[in-house]
Amino acid sequence: xxxxxxxxxxxxxxxxxxxxxxxxxxxxxxxxxxxxxxxxxxxxxxxxxxxxxxxxxxxxxxxxxxxx
Amino acid sequence: xxxxxxxxxxxxxxxxxxxxxxxxxxxxxxxxxxxxxxxxxxxxxxxxxxxxxxxxxxxxxxxxxxxxxxxxxxxxxxxxxxxxxxxxxxxxxxxxxxxxxxxxxxxxxxxxxxxxxxxxxxxxxxxxxxxxxxxxxxxxxxxxxxxxxxxxxxxxxxxxxxxxxxxxxxxxxxxxxxxxxxxxxxxxxxxxxxxxxxxxxxxxxxxxxxxxxxxxxxxxxxxxxxxxxxxxxxxxxxxxxxxxxxxxxxxxxxxxxxxxxxxxxxxxxxxxxxxxxxxxxxxxxxxxxxxxxxxxxxxxxxxx
Numbered sequence: 261x262x263x264x265x266x267x268x269x270x271x272x273x274x275x276x277x278x279x280x281x282x283x284x285x286x287x288x289x290x291x292x293x294x295x296x297x298x299x300x301x302x303x304x305x306x307x308x309x310x311x312x313x314x315x316x317x318x319x320x321x322x323x324x325x326x327x328x
Numbered sequence: 329x330x331x332x333x334x335x336x337x338x339x340x341x342x343x344x345x346x347x348x349x350x351x352x353x354x355x356x357x358x359x360x361x362x363x364x365x366x367x368x369x370x371x372x373x374x375x376x377x378x379x380x381x382x383x384x385x386x387x388x389x390x391x392x393x394x395x396x397x398x399x400x401x402x403x404x405x406x407x408x409x410x411x412x413x414x415x416x417x418x419x420x421x422x423x424x425x426x427x428x429x430x431x432x433x434x435x436x437x438x439x440x441x442x443x444x445x446x447x448x449x450x451x452x453x454x455x456x457x458x459x460x461x462x463x464x465x466x467x468x469x470x471x472x473x474x475x476x477x478x479x480x481x482x483x484x485x486x487x488x489x490x491x492x493x494x495x496x497x498x499x500x501x502x503x504x505x506x507x508x509x510x511x512x513x514x515x516x517x518x519x520x521x522x523x524x525x526x527x528x529x530x531x532x533x534x535x536x537x538x539x540x541x542x543x544x545x546x547x548x549x550x551x552x553x554x555x556x557x558x559x560x561x562x563x564x565x566x567x568x569x570x571x572x573x574x575x576x577x578x579x580x581x582x583x584x585x586x587x588x589x590x591x592x593x594x595x596x597x598x599x600x601x602x603x604x605x606x607x608x609x610x611x612x613x614x615x616x617x618x619x620x621x622x623x624x625x626x627x628x629x630x631x632x
Contacts, residue, residue: 264366271557275355300337301332301336303334307344310348311341311348312344314352315347317351318351318354321355
């Protein structure tokens with residue numbers, strides 16, 4: 261979707277919202293990975309976390325463009 | 329739990345970096361390269377209607393925000409003065425007609441006289457009298473022509489008086505909506521000064537203000553979709569044309585004849601916005617377009 265988000269009169273570009281959603285989602289995913297001990301397979305944890313955020317943003321944006 | 333070897337951990341992380349790079353690149357192309365803009369405006373041609381004659385308003389037939397059709401009466405200027413002018417023009421025409429008849433009679437008489445003198449022998453009349461009669465005949469003919477011309481002029485004056493009377497009723501020139509309109513009987517309107525705006529609803533279109541960097545991806549005839557800020561269905565359209573010029577903000581209008589170019593040049597700067605005109609193919613039912621609304625314009629990629 262290319263449009264606007266209207267939050268109480270202030271309009272936001274959708275990408276900003278997708279990044280914010282991806283941030284929340286990545287927090288949950290990070291917690292999950294940590295609990296399962298999957299960070300054993302990761303060399304550089306902050307770098308991986310950044311990549312995770314970018315990928316989730318892309319995923320959400322793709323889903324939004326496809327289904328809305 | 330035995331530790332995983334460094335090489336596996338490195339490969340997994342590298343895979344994530346590559347994947348994220350590809351995703352970031354795609355996002356960049358989608359949001360930055362593809363021709364779309366959030367800066368679109370619904371626009372329409374506005375008729376600034378001015379009365380053709382001056383006078384006080386006696387009747388207003390329409391109200392604010394009313395839809396009017398071409399030819400519909402909008403308001404009536406007091407016709408009394410123009411009725412009088414018409415009567416005067418009619419009288420002037422009758423006068424001119426009488427003057428013409430008189431000149432015709434004079435001409436006939438002068439011609440008869442001249443013919444009689446011409447028929448008389450040289451013993452009965454002098455050459456002077458004969459020439460006088462012939463000159464009078466020519467002069468009477470010229471006067472008759474002048475009277476005919478005066479009659480034609482009076483006819484034209486009558487036409488002008490009729491036209492002025494007709495023009496006391498102002499009519500809509502387009503199908504559209506009257507907007508920001510306030511008029512009461514008794515208001516005095518002057519010929520030529522605009523007093524009401526009619527938004528031509530047949531002319532609704534969208535101007536997308538595209539960054540100049542995206543302009544090379546857009547061609548005349550490309551399909552486009554318009555999404556209004558208020559939501560609702562997408563409106564299909566196509567690119568009708570580009571603005572040929574925009575104002576140069578780096579150049580100041582100088583009092584001399586020479587160019588005055590702003591010497592400050594910003595390091596971080598923004599692309600100029602070029603209006604791209606989008607013709608709307610079909611406005612979906614229930615969508616009420618208001619000129620000035622904001623919309624997002626997306627140019628659809630060509631299907632080869």
